[in-house]
Amino acid sequence: MKAKSVKRNWSAKTNTLSFSSVFLICIFFFLGGFFCSTLIFHSQEEENDIRPRPMTRLLEKSAKEETKYNLLPAGESGDDFITSIPFQVLSWRPRALYFPNFASSEQCKRMINLSKGRLRPSGLKLRKGETKESTKGIRTSSGVFITASEDETGVLDAIEEKIARVSKIPRSNVEAFNILRYELGQRYVSHYDAFDPAEHGPQESQRMATFLVYLTDVPEGGETMFPYENGLNMDGSYNFEDCIGLRVRPRKGDGILFYSLFPNGTIDPTSLHGSCPVIKGTKWVATKWIRNEDQGRPSII
Structure with missing residues (x-):
């Protein structure tokens, strides 16, 4: 016990x-x-x-932290380095990408100076039955076509190369830069960059994509608009002049890439776009049209 x-x-x-x-x-x-x-x-x-x-x-x-990459051997036309160009997907219908700070302030200034003194009223490729008089007021900007080889400083060459990298389409497929100026009240009503053969006749090549580089800030107005974004306003009531839908305010140095053709080569109806009237300031923009065929020499349409 x-x-x-x-x-x-x-x-x-x-x-x-x-x-x-x-x-x-x-x-x-x-x-x-x-x-x-x-x-x-x-x-x-x-x-x-x-x-x-x-x-x-x-x-x-x-x-x-620095990321280290184990790069593969590049081909003769490739690069042995990583290229980082930030972008934002604005829309899938149409396919539109936004590139902040795509061009520097100095590059923008150079492109404006290249075009000053050479601007002419912007033209249109007329459809069957249209005349200059009947299309008056559709496109009221002034512009000039300039090739990269005309710029001794190499700014246009650098921008063109950068556009080729982000679009993954060879430089041989691009047209010359169309540098445009929109003054107070000037605009470009909604249109397609690709040419419908039914309206414009047979095409040797098509404008499959467009890259815009905004060269100035615009305090008010001057937006790039996509009225049919995501299939909206396609009931036949849109008058091609109203600034509605997806609208992008111009900011100096920023860029936009959008595709006018589907991968099968047909025109994307939601790629309809225009430039809203400038309300304050002046809008300068460099346009680069990208074709689906080798151009040989730049087009001046």
Whole structure:
């Protein structure tokens, strides 16, 4: 009986010691954690005045880290480096991509200076039955066609090469730059860049895509508009003049790429687009039309 009694007493003591030990350990870690967090908080307050959010720290850390790529051997026409050109998908109908800061301020200034003194009223490729008089007021900008070879500074060459990289279409398929100026009230009503053979006759090649580089900011008006974006306004009531649908405000240096043709070569009806009237300021834009066939020499349509 004595033996059993001793055994029970020893077990009770062990349980008591075990509970006390766990309690003391918990208190120790709690105080240690509180002390460390207080030190970190005060340290961050001294450096930044406010405590950065965890997400901010994570983003800052990832931005500083350099990613290393194990590149493959490039072909004769390829590159042995990574090209990073940020873009945003504006729309899938039509397929439109937006490229912020595509051209520098100096490049924009150079393209404007190249065209000054050479501007002429912008023309149209007339459809069957149309005349210059009947189409008056549709396109009221002034412009000039300039090839990259005409620019001794190499700015147009660099921009043309960059457009080829983002569009993945060879430079041999592009037309010359059409640098345009839209002054107060000037516009281009909604139209297609691709030419419908039923309206314009047989085409040797088609304008499959268009790249716009905005050369100036426009305080008000002058947006590039896509009234049929996502299939809207296609019930026959649209008058081709209203600035509705997807609208992109011109910002100096930014670019837009949109495709006029589907992959099967037919015209995308949602690629209808126009330039809203300028309300304040002056709009300068460099247009690069991209064809589905090698051009040999730039078109001046």
